[in-house]
Amino acid sequence: MGERGAVTEALADLAGEELDDQSVGERLCQACVEGLDVDGAALSLLTAMAARETLWATDSVAQRLEDLQFSLNEGACIEAATTGAPVLVPDLFHTTETARWPVFAAAVAEQTPVAALFALPLQWGAATIGVLDLYRCTPGELSRAGWRDALAAADTAALLLLGRRTRPPPAPDGPPSSSPDGGRDGDGWGPGVFSRPEVHQATGMVMAQLGISSEEALARLRAHAFAEQRLLVDVAGDVVARRFRFTEEMR
């Protein structure tokens, strides 16, 4: 273990770029098709209220898989989103796994050439942000390295999407919320944030202080860090140490 895979490497470069959700989806899916032993990829966002939006699909088959799942409301991707665990089906025709979504499996067999399907959830704590679907027209498992690469890529994509969704809006004349150097936002948002317990602890405290979701709480923390021109981890530290608390009036 140790070295990064091709897909993770390709995504790491995106951290410093100004990308919208769709571009993140496009780059992630393309990197997967190029770096992994798969024929197509799609990324769907799962927003609040169980609404879904396919951000990107590399081809019509990948798009078809997404459409089928969303209209039937069952399938590997839906299961990955609900359980928060990856769903791997290396051989769609020789497995008992498809018994969990019989209608979807039958539709895939009838309407697409897909033989293997891998659905990876993009997660942040208990929340599932979206799902990355990979398919192949021949059966077989992903290699160990490929699997690790795919998981890491899903993780990086989750960080990018979450970062976008919680990023404070740029002030009219103020400094940009994203710094061009170092590939990090001005408040220190980057891969390192996931390994800082105080950020998650402070998120929980703000959830309780304002009765809001984890994503909103994180957005509030980032907005405050931005307004004060401080690092997210430092603001989080203040919240945990009770030197600072959010109140309803601050909304």
Add this chain to the structure above:
Amino acid sequence: MRFDDPTARDPRPDRERQVGRAFVELADTLVDDYDTLDLLDRLVTHCVHLLAADAAAIMLADAGGELRTVASSSEDAEFIELLQLQAGDGPCMQCFRYAAPVSAPDITTTDRWPAFTEAATSRSLFRSVHALPLRLRGDAIGALNLMHHRPGPLPAQDLALGQALADVATIGILAERSIRRSEVLAEQLQTALNNRVVIEQAKGILAQQAGLTIAEAFDRLRDYSRRNNLRLADVARAVTAGQVEPATVAERRGTARRR
């Protein structure tokens, strides 16, 4: 202690009994439907007691190969791990890289990890750090760190015991669910790391709602899970999803089994 307590006359040294008890408890955990993070949390606590360490922590590599702290006996231990991550070097990182034990009997006098030494010395938290690999087929999937306030080597016997505890951690991670595919290990690690985020959020919610410190909040969360025979991550998930009242989890109960 009662006078007819049979253990009172046990001729074996105290530590041997404790070691036995620790492994029995860990084996019991492995038999049940357990949570990896709960097991690792028990492990670091045992490390502190059995190896007379001042702190202990376990780091695991995520799918991208980056190390992340998943269990620690104290915030200070967590901090030392963070310093190593930031410095990009240190006993734990080296141990992971080479899948071999690394001892730093005095971190203030060694020149092996200048950036880490400088950061750690300025905080004067610990003087010695010993890192043991979580070994799997010649690779390391993470590392166990033992920290002491005083400088000095760790006796060979303690190193062997520490390695045995590190091996239990590896077994625990591998066995959480049945191994069906070679990919499962990466998935287990990823799930454990993600569960850690949920647990930290739940600690924050409990701390806020019940006016507790983060450490107290974790104690209550852990006690509630064990009392009700639930997985730590599941309870944390329920707290963050608002499916269980924080007050219920945060309630202090005399019946909680303390180690």
